[in-house]
Amino acid sequence: MSDTHTTTDEQIAAARDAALRLANTDETTRDAALAAMADALREHTNDILVANETDVERAETLLEQGEYSAALVDRLRLDAAKVDDIAAMVESVAALEDPLGRTVAARELDDGLELYEVTVPIGVVAAVFESRPDALVQIAALALKSGNAVILKGGSEASESNRALYEQLREAAAAAGIPEGWIQLIEAHEDVDRVLERDDAVDLVMPRGSSEFVSYIQDATGIPVLGHTEGVCHVYVDADADLAMAADVAYDAKVQYPAVCNAVETLLVNDAVATDLLPGLVDRYETAGVTVRGDDRTRAVVDVDPATEADWDTEYGDLELSIRVVDDVYEAIAHVNRHGSKHTESILTEDPETAETFMTGVDAASVFHNASTRFADGHRYGLGAEVGISTGKIHARGPVGLEGLTTTKYYLEGDGHRVATYSGEDADSYTHRELSTTWTPGRRSSE
Amino acid sequence: MSDTHTTTDEQIAAARDAALRLANTDETTRDAALAAMADALREHTNDILVANETDVERAETLLEQGEYSAALVDRLRLDAAKVDDIAAMVESVAALEDPLGRTVAARELDDGLELYEVTVPIGVVAAVFESRPDALVQIAALALKSGNAVILKGGSEASESNRALYEQLREAAAAAGIPEGWIQLIEAHEDVDRVLERDDAVDLVMPRGSSEFVSYIQDATGIPVLGHTEGVCHVYVDADADLAMAADVAYDAKVQYPAVCNAVETLLVNDAVATDLLPGLVDRYETAGVTVRGDDRTRAVVDVDPATEADWDTEYGDLELSIRVVDDVYEAIAHVNRHGSKHTESILTEDPETAETFMTGVDAASVFHNASTRFADGHRYGLGAEVGISTGKIHARGPVGLEGLTTTKYYLEGDGHRVATYSGEDADSYTHRELSTTWTPGRRSSE
Numbered sequence: 001m002s003d004t005h006t007t008t009d010e011q012i013a014a015a016r017d018a019a020l021r022l023a024n025t026d027e028t029t030r031d032a033a034l035a036a037m038a039d040a041l042r043e044h045t046n047d048i049l050v051a052n053e054t055d056v057e058r059a060e061t062l063l064e065q066g067e068y069s070a071a072l073v074d075r076l077r078l079d080a081a082k083v084d085d086i087a088a089m090v091e092s093v094a095a096l097e098d099p100l101g102r103t104v105a106a107r108e109l110d111d112g113l114e115l116y117e118v119t120v121p122i123g124v125v126a127a128v129f130e131s132r133p134d135a136l137v138q139i140a141a142l143a144l145k146s147g148n149a150v151i152l153k154g155g156s157e158a159s160e161s162n163r164a165l166y167e168q169l170r171e172a173a174a175a176a177g178i179p180e181g182w183i184q185l186i187e188a189h190e191d192v193d194r195v196l197e198r199d200d201a202v203d204l205v206m207p208r209g210s211s212e213f214v215s216y217i218q219d220a221t222g223i224p225v226l227g228h229t230e231g232v233c234h235v236y237v238d239a240d241a242d243l244a245m246a247a248d249v250a251y252d253a254k255v256q257y258p259a260v261c262n263a264v265e266t267l268l269v270n271d272a273v274a275t276d277l278l279p280g281l282v283d284r285y286e287t288a289g290v291t292v293r294g295d296d297r298t299r300a301v302v303d304v305d306p307a308t309e310a311d312w313d314t315e316y317g318d319l320e321l322s323i324r325v326v327d328d329v330y331e332a333i334a335h336v337n338r339h340g341s342k343h344t345e346s347i348l349t350e351d352p353e354t355a356e357t358f359m360t361g362v363d364a365a366s367v368f369h370n371a372s373t374r375f376a377d378g379h380r381y382g383l384g385a386e387v388g389i390s391t392g393k394i395h396a397r398g399p400v401g402l403e404g405l406t407t408t409k410y411y412l413e414g415d416g417h418r419v420a421t422y423s424g425e426d427a428d429s430y431t432h433r434e435l436s437t438t439w440t441p442g443r444r445s446s447e
Numbered sequence: 448m449s450d451t452h453t454t455t456d457e458q459i460a461a462a463r464d465a466a467l468r469l470a471n472t473d474e475t476t477r478d479a480a481l482a483a484m485a486d487a488l489r490e491h492t493n494d495i496l497v498a499n500e501t502d503v504e505r506a507e508t509l510l511e512q513g514e515y516s517a518a519l520v521d522r523l524r525l526d527a528a529k530v531d532d533i534a535a536m537v538e539s540v541a542a543l544e545d546p547l548g549r550t551v552a553a554r555e556l557d558d559g560l561e562l563y564e565v566t567v568p569i570g571v572v573a574a575v576f577e578s579r580p581d582a583l584v585q586i587a588a589l590a591l592k593s594g595n596a597v598i599l600k601g602g603s604e605a606s607e608s609n610r611a612l613y614e615q616l617r618e619a620a621a622a623a624g625i626p627e628g629w630i631q632l633i634e635a636h637e638d639v640d641r642v643l644e645r646d647d648a649v650d651l652v653m654p655r656g657s658s659e660f661v662s663y664i665q666d667a668t669g670i671p672v673l674g675h676t677e678g679v680c681h682v683y684v685d686a687d688a689d690l691a692m693a694a695d696v697a698y699d700a701k702v703q704y705p706a707v708c709n710a711v712e713t714l715l716v717n718d719a720v721a722t723d724l725l726p727g728l729v730d731r732y733e734t735a736g737v738t739v740r741g742d743d744r745t746r747a748v749v750d751v752d753p754a755t756e757a758d759w760d761t762e763y764g765d766l767e768l769s770i771r772v773v774d775d776v777y778e779a780i781a782h783v784n785r786h787g788s789k790h791t792e793s794i795l796t797e798d799p800e801t802a803e804t805f806m807t808g809v810d811a812a813s814v815f816h817n818a819s820t821r822f823a824d825g826h827r828y829g830l831g832a833e834v835g836i837s838t839g840k841i842h843a844r845g846p847v848g849l850e851g852l853t854t855t856k857y858y859l860e861g862d863g864h865r866v867a868t869y870s871g872e873d874a875d876s877y878t879h880r881e882l883s884t885t886w887t888p889g890r891r892s893s894e
Contacts (some may be wrong), residue, residue, distance in 0.1 A: 020784060024807050107829050113818060115828055122840050123810065203840050219667065224841040245863035252865035337467060359858055362469050363570070371560060371861025380866070381562055381857070382554050382879035392652050393569050393854040394671040395842040407840040410828070411806055414818025416692035418699035419827070432829035 008194040010247035011044045011151065014181035015124045018263040021179040023121050030144055033176035034094035038087040040172035041165070051076040051164035052133065056076040057242050059157055068157070071259070075132050076158055086134050089385060093141040095311045096384045100147050103438035108295040109413070109430050112415040116439035120409045122203045123145035125415045126195050128153045128217065129208040135163040138385050139184055139206070140169050140299070146405035151202065153192050171337050196221035208388050211315065226400060228391040230315050230341035231261030233373045236332040236358065238349035245370065246273075246348040248280045252372040253346065255288045258319050261389065262344050262376040265360040266318055267323045268332045271297065278302045282323075329354050333361040340364060342391050344376040344398075365391060365398035379393035411439050455641040458598065459571070459648050463627035466570045466596035468626040474545040478590055479625035481541035483586070485534040485595045487619035488612070492530045495675035496510075498581065498611035499525040504606055515604070522579050523605055533581045536832060540588040543831045544851040547594050556877050559862040563886035568594035568857045573642050575600045575664060576655040580608040585832050586653070587616050587630055593852035595628045598649065600639050643668035653835050658762065671846060675838040677710030677762050677788035680820045683779040683805065685796035686719035687698045691797040692817065693720075699819040700793065702735045704767050708836065709791050712763055714770045715746045715779045718744065721772045728882070729770075737766045744772035757788040777803050780808040785813060789838050791823040812845035814839060858886050867884040 041048065056077050064067040105117040114429030125148050129135045136154050144152035154162040167186040174180050188194065197201055199222040207217040207227045214227040235253050237246040253264035269277060272299070284301045284313045285292050293307035304323070311322040312316060312335070326332050329347075336345050346368035347358040355405045357368045378386025390396050396404035473611025483687070488495065507524040508646065509515040572595050576582045583601050590597035601609040613632040621627050642649055646669040654664040654674045661674040682700050684693040691749050700711035716724060729739050729749045740754035751770070758769040760781070773779050776794075783792050786795060793815035794805040802816045813823045830848030837843050843851035868875045 020808070020810060023810075031532065109822070109827060109829060113822075222665065224839070249863055249865055252867050256865070256867045348509040355633065361467070363467060364856070365471075366857040366859065368859040369861060371859050372866055373557070374866040375560075375859060375861075376857075376862065379557060380869075381557060381875065382876065392671070397854050397859045408842050409811070410813040410823075410845045412813065412815040412818050412821075412822060413818060416689065417694055417818040417822065418696055418703070419819055419821040420699050420703045422827075428827065430827065 006232075008186060009193045009198070011184040012124070012195065012198055015149040015151055015184050016201050017207040018179040018181035019121065019123045021149050021184050021191065022144075022149060023100075023123075024217070025147065025178065027100070029177050031094045031100075033173045033178045034090055034141060036146060037144075037169050038090040038094075040168040041083055041087040041090070041137070044164075044168050045080050048083055048168070049078060049080065050160065051160040053156050054078075054160040058376055070306055070370050072157065076161070078133060080352040082134070086137050089134070089138060090141045093138075093145050093385055094404060096145060097398050099145070101439075106435035106437050106439070108433040108435055109140065109342065109412075110417065111431070114413045114437075115437065116413075117408045118266050118411060118413045119406045122405055124149045124151065124202050124405050125204045125206060125405065126151040126153070126202050126223075127206045127208070128192055128377065130155040130213070133158045133165055135161050135208065137169065140166075141407060142385055142387055142402060144173065144178065144182065146402050147241075148405055149184075149434060150193055151184045151186060153186045156187070159187060180313045184403050191350075193220070194222065199223045205386050217405060224395065226388060226390050226392070226396060226404065228261055228341075228343060228389045230391070231263070231343040231427045232266070232313065232315050232330075232335050232339060233261060233262060233264050233344045234266050234268055234328075234346070235264045235373060236268040236329070236334075236336070236345070236347045237270060237273060237277060238329060238347060238351065238354050238358075239270040240276075240351040240354060241348040242350055242370075243273060243277050247277060247284070249346070249372050250281060250349055250372070251288075252282055253374055254290060254321050255319070256372070259317050260374070262373050263317070263374065264346075264373050266312060266313065266335075266339070267320065267321060268335060269298070269323060269325050270329075270332075271325050271327055274298070274301050278323070285321060290321055291322050292323060294323040295325060297404040298323045301324075301325075315341070330361075333358060336362050336364070343389070344373045344406060346371060346373050365389070367421075410443070451635065455633060455638045456645075458631040458633065458641070459642065459645055462571045462596040462598055462631050462666060463648050465503060465626040465628035466568065469591075469596060469629050470547075470594050472569075472594065472625065474538075474547070476590070476624050477545075477594065478541045478623045478864040479800060480620045481537055481588060481591060483619040483623040484591075484616050485537040485541075485617040488530055488534040488537070488584070488794060491615050491659050492527050493654070494600065495530055495611045495615070496525060496527065498607040499619060501522070501607040502580075502605050510613065510645050519604065524609070525580060525608065528577075529581070533584050536585060537588045540585075540592050540832055541872055543592060543849060546592070546853050548886075551855060553882035553884055553886070554860075555880040555882055557864065557875060560880065561860045561884075562865045563858045563860075564855045565886050566853045569852055569854050571596045572651045572653060572852065573598040573600070573648050573649050573670075574653045574655070574798055575639055577602040577717070578658075580605045580612055583612050584616065586726065586834055589832055589834055589849060589852060591625065593849050595852055596631075598631045598633060598642055599631045600642075601682070603634070606634060640667070643670065644672045655835050668694075671842065673819075673835060673837050673839070673851065675708055675788075677758065678710070679713070679762050679788040680709060680711050680791045681713050681779075681783050681787060682711045682791070682794070682820065683715040683773075683776070683783070683794045684717060684720060684724060685776060685779075685794060685798065685801050685805075686717040687801060688724075689788045689797055690720060690724050691838040695796060696733070696793070696817070696819050697728060698731055698735075698748045700894045701732065701737060701768050703819070703821055706764050707821070708746060708762070708764075709820050710764070711793075711820050712761065712768065713759060713782075715767060715782060716745070716770060716772050717779075718772050718775075719746050721745070725770070732768060734764070737768050737769050739770060741770040742772060748772075762788070766834055776804050777808075780805060782812070783809050789817065789840075790836070791820045793818060793820050794795060808867070812836070
């Protein structure tokens with residue numbers, strides 16, 4: 001145990017050390033390293049697939065013993081085309097705009113005293129994720145693009161694949177001039193626990209997995225955590241909805257991929273359209289294998305099992321749905337704010353005022369009008385890739401891309417300025433004039 | 448105890464309820480309420496001073512008994528001019544630009560599918576602060592301007608003053624149409640403990656006080672905490688410094704107000720200028736009553752007590768200073784990154800390249816060139832006012848003004864868009880085109 005701590009502490013120290021140097025690498029170096037990483041993945045596809053085969057074989061044995069699901073084995077399995085997709089994803093991250101060194105505020109405080117707020121990396125981030133080996137590469141690519149050192153802990157079911165991918169990324173980045181130590185792979189649960197204890201050295205933890213898993217991480221650490229605990233998402237079909245559109249969107253939101261956090265769990269239907277909408281829609285759901293439950297008013301229209309109070313708070317993550325009939329948009333908003341998990345909510349209506357009432361009244365990271373909740377995703381949002389989706393309100397909210405991996409730093413350029421001259425009689429006063437210049441070292445506005 | 452919980456829980460519930468409605472008040476209403484609050488403070492100056500007198504008398508008794516410091520009693524005492532200053536501060540917050548409803552990103556995802564990222568309030572914030580009664584008004588004003596409900600806990604030494612100020616703010620805001628419940632005053636330590644437990648309902652905690660106090664809050668809650676734990680700030684005088692400027696700035700950074708977090712604690716001096724700089728500067732420090740300690744190389748130049756290893760990690764918060772002689776800017780950077788608290792650091796040099804090396808190499812919220820560390824402050828930075836200074840890297844860093852009290856929300860406007868049409872053969876593809884429009888409900892780019 002104390003040996004393990006020593007090793008993990010050394011890895012953390014190496015990451016911190018690398019982070020300080022990585023913060024000052026230029027965009028060209030970081031992008032060239034990403035390109036080299038993509039090349040290395042393609043070049044060593046065979047090695048990666050051999051390692052992956054070991055994981056898949058072990059998983060198939062556990063599948064036969066009933067310990068793993070077929071879906072898990074599917075997610076685990078790589079082939080040459082998938083490795084090529086992963087390499088292409090790394091290249092697309094390289095192609096994103098540099099998130100570092102952007103001047104987000106520039107202000108003259110007084111003659112010759114200029115303040116610049118500039119984006120910088122966070123420092124050392126740790127990611128803990130399950131199954132899919134492509135997660136390791138995606139998180140590493142986003143971390144490097146944003147100048148962060150990263151500590152990676154994947155699922156044990158993917159350990160051989162993760163090790164093979166990690167080695168390729170590490171070697172390629174080092175050869176391209178990225179400070180060694182910026183990427184660290186840890187494998188044991190005790191090592192994760194040690195990382196979670198090191199709030200003096202690790203700046204952010206990003207867990208990806210079940211809500212129980214994210215809650216466990218949140219409770220176990222004093223380090224800020226970026227993640228989503230639950231996705232209890234709603235679709236509300238208003239009295240003024242286009243019912244054909246509403247049925248299509250409500251169907252898509254549940255059936256297209258029920259296992260994910262942005263799938264709908266509860267359908268809210270305005271009383272005025274329940275009779276027209278529900279029989280046909282419930283039929284479609286049931287044909288697709290969805291188990292539908294409803295409140296009393298729903299069951300007066302369609303023959304489904306009763307929903308209990310607990311249903312309104314449940315993330316099924318499966319082909320299950322509860323339906324509730326409501327009087328108006330206000331009852332819908334009240335239901336969502338009481339039972340929702342602040343993830344993604346959608347209203348179907350042709351009335352822009354009702355849409356506004358719902359969108360501004362609902363407290364959630366994403367609120368949609370006439371669109372499926374399934375669009376809540378970093379790739380679909382155009383963020384390039386995502387490190388996760390945050391249901392917290394602090395730092396980053398909703399799908400988190402590169403921006404969530406940066407913070408800012410204030411640079412003040414003076415000319416011997418002292419605060420003593422700003423108090424007492426004949427005190428200097430601040431000009432507080434916004435500047436349109438960007439920070440470059442030693443800048444003066446007069447230059 | 449359980450009675451207290453009930454009451455505190457009711458206050459938290461009232462704040463949450465008000466927060467949902469406050470988020471949708473317009474700028475005019477919030478600014479009018481702030482103006483009414485300023486008027487009420489001026490109009491009821493006498494009531495406020497009577498309440499304050501009770502606090503001051505009690506504090507003076509405790510001062511005589513040696514339990515309070517004279518400085519604490521000074522900070523506590525209000526007079527008519529100070530109440531007028533506080534009212535003027537509320538008006539200056541009202542005059543700041545509205546932090547809400549700003550479209551920070553707008554992107555077409557596909558034809559008729561438009562994503563807007565818009566600033567919104569965080570929700571319910573809790574502030575725990577010590578002594579100065581003006582802190583209550585400043586935090587309440589910033590919270591209201593940014594649309595947040597706020598739970599306030601002031602120091603017990605200011606309880607009568609805080610209650611009087613709170614009542615004026617609450618009544619004036621309610622009369623101006625702000626949803627009741629948005630401002631809550633709690634007074635007992637158990638009530639703070641209860642607030643810290645309620646991570647389901649309170650979105651952010653902002654402690655202001657000693658580092659021990661902030662650490663206590665951080666350890667006691669799962670709610671995100673915005674604050675600074677320590678201010679171990681450095682001034683580095685480089686070989687190429689203008690020594691007269693360096694001496695003035697280093698003096699200002701320590702002597703102008705030693706009790707605050709942005710005062711310097713350790714002076715780093717390049718070996719090349721130690722003999723020229725130190726004798727005169729140490730003389731000035733000692734004349735101002737500063738106790739100076741130094742490492743061996745410092746003591747070879749000036750006659751001061753030895754500094755121990757512990758000195759490099761100590762926030763004196765008083766007229767004390769440790770001095771270390773270093774070989775070059777790299778040794779200065781290494782010292783700062785090892786011993787600093789990531790608050791504020793300053794380099795004195797006429798060489799822009801050395802300045803760049805220091806500013807980009809040092810990991811801190813604020814890094815200055817040729818300016819006193821004492822400028823690290825929301826008012827001086829032109830943020831209008833501050834809720835605190837953050838040494839964390841997540842969400843907000845450095846002096847935190849209105850922006851730190853907001854988060855963003857994604858609004859997606861569609862036309863029945865479903866994700867199913869974006870996969871498989873003949874899949875739709877995303878356009879991901881940046882838009883220059885801002886979000887208004889029901890907007891379509893074609894309109």
